[in-house]
Amino acid sequence: MSYKKDYEEKDESGSSEKLVIAQLPERTILATGIRVGTVVKTKYMENFISRTRPDGLHIIDLDKILSRIDIAGRFIARSDIKRTVVCSAREYGKKPVEMFCSLTGAIPMIGRFMPGTFTNPLFAGHIDPELAIVTDPLIDAQVVEEASNIGVPVIAICDTDNVTSNTDLVIPGNNRGRRALAAIFWLLARIVLIHSGALSPDQQLDHSIEDFETKIIEE
Amino acid sequence: MSERISLPTCTSCNRPIAPGEKAVKFYCLNCGQVVIWRCEKCRKFSRDYKCINCGFIGP
Numbered sequence: 001m002s003y004k005k006d007y008e009e010k011d012e013s014g015s016s017e018k019l020v021i022a023q024l025p026e027r028t029i030l031a032t033g034i035r036v037g038t039v040v041k042t043k044y045m046e047n048f049i050s051r052t053r054p055d056g057l058h059i060i061d062l063d064k065i066l067s068r069i070d071i072a073g074r075f076i077a078r079s080d081i082k083r084t085v086v087c088s089a090r091e092y093g094k095k096p097v098e099m100f101c102s103l104t105g106a107i108p109m110i111g112r113f114m115p116g117t118f119t120n121p122l123f124a125g126h127i128d129p130e131l132a133i134v135t136d137p138l139i140d141a142q143v144v145e146e147a148s149n150i151g152v153p154v155i156a157i158c159d160t161d162n163v164t165s166n167t168d169l170v171i172p173g174n175n176r177g178r179r180a181l182a183a184i185f186w187l188l189a190r191i192v193l194i195h196s197g198a199l200s201p202d203q204q205l206d207h208s209i210e211d212f213e214t215k216i217i218e219e
Numbered sequence: 220m221s222e223r224i225s226l227p228t229c230t231s232c233n234r235p236i237a238p239g240e241k242a243v244k245f246y247c248l249n250c251g252q253v254v255i256w257r258c259e260k261c262r263k264f265s266r267d268y269k270c271i272n273c274g275f276i277g278p
Contacts, residue, residue, distance in 0.1 A: 044265050071275070075248040148262060153245040164265045168257065169248050170278045 026062075032183040032209065035060040036174050037160030044164040048172035058160040060172045068171045069184065072155050073191025075169065076131065081105045081196070083130035087113055087143045092178040093135040095214040096185035099207065103189045104196075106133075109143070118146035131155065136175045137162055157184055182212035229258035231266040249275035 037058040041049060050061040076084060084106040088097045094110045101108040107127065109117070116123045118132075132147040134140035137156045147154045148166040156167040157175045164170050171188075174180035186209045193199035226235035227244070236242045241259040246252070250273040257268060269276050 071248050074251070075245075078246070078251050148241055148243070148259075151241065151243045153243055164278055166262045167265065167278050168243060168245065168262070 028209075029183060029187075030062070032179040033177045034173050034180045034183045035062050035065060036177070036180070038176075040161035042161055042163055044170075045158060045160045045162060045172065048158075048170070049160060060160065060174070065171070065173050065184075066187070068169070069187045070191055072133075072169055072171055073188055074195050075155070076104070076106075076133075076188075076192045077195035079131045081192075083107075083128070084133065085109055085127060085129040085131070085143075086133045087140045088135040089113065089139045090135055090175070090181070092176070092214050093181050096181045096212045097135070099212045100185045100189045103205075103207070104192050113140065113142045115142055115146070118143075118150050118152070135181065137164065137167055157181075178214050178216075179209070182214075183209050186212045227256045229261055230255045230268040231257060231261040234258060247273060247275060248277060249273045 037049065037060050039056040039058070041058050048060050048064050049058045051059050053059060081104055086097050086101055086106050087109040088094055089111065097108050097110055100106065114123070114125060117125055117127055118129060120126060129147070129152055132143055132152055133155045134143050135157050137144050137158060144154055144156070144166050153168040154166060155169045155171065156164065157171045157173050158164055158167070159173070159175045171184065173184050186205070186207070190199065190205050194201055199205070226237065228235050229242070236256060236258050242256060243262065244254055244256045247255055247270040249270060253270050253272045255268055255270065261268070265278060267276055
């Protein structure tokens with residue numbers, strides 16, 4: 001019983017010695033709440049869930065999060081980054097998306113996505129993308145819909161309650177948390193820069209996870 | 220006079236993809252060697268696809 005409790009406590013906070021990526025301990029990543037899901041579980045996200053907490057929250061497998069981020073980073077680095085669109089209608093996703101795009105050169109689309117941006121060539125802000133990345137397929141449903149209409153692959157950050165229709169790669173993770181979104185985009189930016197040759201695997205990014213976080217200003 | 224055309228097939232369901240269908244094609248996300256085609260229905264129902272080169276299963 002005590003062993004089980006110890007194991008759970010250790011599992012919850014993560015080890016400070018185990019390094020997830022170069023010079024970054026597992027504890028730092030887990031402290032952002034990257035793997036904490038919701039109480040709802042869809043059949044599409046079943047494969048990514050490792051266990052359910054006594055309070056009903058589903059926990060996402062950290063290894064799968066990191067492996068999917070690695071795969072997504074490789075794919076983004078292979079494709080034309082100047083024609084990659086990163087969308088976020090979520091408030092907490094705006095700063096991470098801006099930072100990711102400033103580091104990699106992708107096109108940020110934050111806030112409301114104007115319908116017809118991908119499909120209407122007569123629209124002034126028309127973009128012909130090669131790849132679309134969304135922070136939540138539910139909130140950014142218009143992006144996913146238009147990308148599927150023009151045959152563009154979609155990478156989506158999905159929580160445990162998301163439906164992955166019209167999505168070609170799922171990055172499982174907490175897409176509601178301020179720090180979790182910052183951690184996901186920080187990891188993704190790092191992997192993209194490594195695979196595009198701008199950063200060596202042992203090298204640290206100039207920016208920390210905190211720089212990717214949306215700051216809360218109290219009035 | 221008729222001419223034979225070869226249609227791409229969906230990686231998930233192996234059905235031919237008709238021209239004009241809302242399908243998507245991309246190189247395998249993991250290895251980048253094999254072209255993966257996904258038909259409209261398989262995308263909609265989020266059916267799994269598997270790379271024949273590296274064995275990556277998506278989405």
